[in-house]
Amino acid sequence: MNGMGEMSSVLRIILIIGSLIFFVFIMNMVRTKKLELKYALTWILTSFSFVLLSIFPEILFFIAALMHIELPVNALYLCVISLLLLIVFTLSVAVSRQALRIKTLVQEIGLIKETLERMKKEG
Amino acid sequence: MEQMEKYNLKTLVIIPAYKEAKNLPRLFRELKEVPLDFDIVVINDCSPDDTEAVCRQHGIPVVSLPVNLGIGGAVQTGYKYALEHGYDIAVQMDGDGQHDPRFLKLVLSRIYEGYHMSIGSRFIEGKGYQSSLTRRAGIKFFSWLIKLLTGQYISDPTSGFRACSRELIRLFAGSYPKDYPEPETIVTALRNKYRIAEVPVIMRPRQSGESSITRNLAAYYMIKVTLAVIMAAIARKNGDGANEWNG
Numbered sequence: 017m018n019g020m021g022e023m024s025s026v027l028r029i030i031l032i033i034g035s036l037i038f039f040v041f042i043m044n045m046v047r048t049k050k051l052e053l054k055y056a057l058t059w060i061l062t063s064f065s066f067v068l069l070s071i072f073p074e075i076l077f078f079i080a081a082l083m084h085i086e087l088p089v090n091a092l093y094l095c096v097i098s099l100l101l102l103i104v105f106t107l108s109v110a111v112s113r114q115a116l117r118i119k120t121l122v123q124e125i126g127l128i129k130e131t132l133e134r135m136k137k138e139g
Numbered sequence: 140m141e142q143m144e145k146y147n148l149k150t151l152v153i154i155p156a157y158k159e160a161k162n163l164p165r166l167f168r169e170l171k172e173v174p175l176d177f178d179i180v181v182i183n184d185c186s187p188d189d190t191e192a193v194c195r196q197h198g199i200p201v202v203s204l205p206v207n208l209g210i211g212g213a214v215q216t217g218y219k220y221a222l223e224h225g226y227d228i229a230v231q232m233d234g235d236g237q238h239d240p241r242f243l244k245l246v247l248s249r250i251y252e253g254y255h256m257s258i259g260s261r262f263i264e265g266k267g268y269q270s271s272l273t274r275r276a277g278i279k280f281f282s283w284l285i286k287l288l289t290g291q292y293i294s295d296p297t298s299g300f301r302a303c304s305r306e307l308i309r310l311f312a313g314s315y316p317k318d319y320p321e322p323e324t325i326v327t328a329l330r331n332k333y334r335i336a337e338v339p340v341i342m343r344p345r346q347s348g349e350s351s352i353t354r355n356l357a358a359y360y361m362i363k364v365t366l367a368v369i370m371a372a373i374a375r376k377n378g379d380g381a382n383e384w385n386g
Binding site for chain 2: 129
């Protein structure tokens, strides 16, 4: 009746295993330094909350009741979509900053190369 | 004008070039015929052709960018070069042969008179290459928009034939839009209380190669530049525009 209330135990086990694998994957990425800790933090928290939610779906029922959302699964969608929007926006900001830094570096390299060549020519 | 020239203002002609190996020799030849004292720098925006070699053959200083930055990034490199080498005036000229060096003196004259930016406009006298009807409509729209936002009418806001004083060299070296920079920088300059003048020039159709704005990109161009111009009009002063976080 209430969305995830009658979740079958098979589905629950699949969700738990899935979120655990995700969590381990993220931790491994951080361990091997493929993911910068700054961005990893978000993903560690996200994957950890997936694990928590799959083990204790009651948390979701509580959140749904708190927000006056009838179906807990809708509360889940709302939370996940908001989180994703936040992450994507943060990334856009990060990409813009990187683009500017790269542009400055490229210009600087070009100018330095030109100076270097002129110095070589002048002896 | 003659008076100011005696002060011997150090002048730099900035030529942003992408795949212009075929067009540059003629431009260099025409520039040599101009009876004015100025230096030239070509900003080679990572061209795959012989742009760099052509410049070297002609003994023209060339800044070769290791990565393609687009027109805005290339022009800004020119302003950085001008700032670094202490130039008083910087003139932008396209590398595709559209801009006739014979008008250089006229474009510079407004800077000698104390204007901060002088734009070569193909629409004041309406002579020479006027570009297609749709393009003219787009340009007209930007003239109207800039008039609305700043109160000043600029007949050719997309012209890339323009001279800048030292103040604007400094401003643009620090912050310059990435692509389609011309209308936006006009608004930025006016918003920062710099004075802009236009002079009539005759432009030529480009000799070879294609324009950066193709038909498919026209709508994108209009929307993007409109937004950029509005953003520039409401940006914080001193060029702290939407395009530059601190680098």
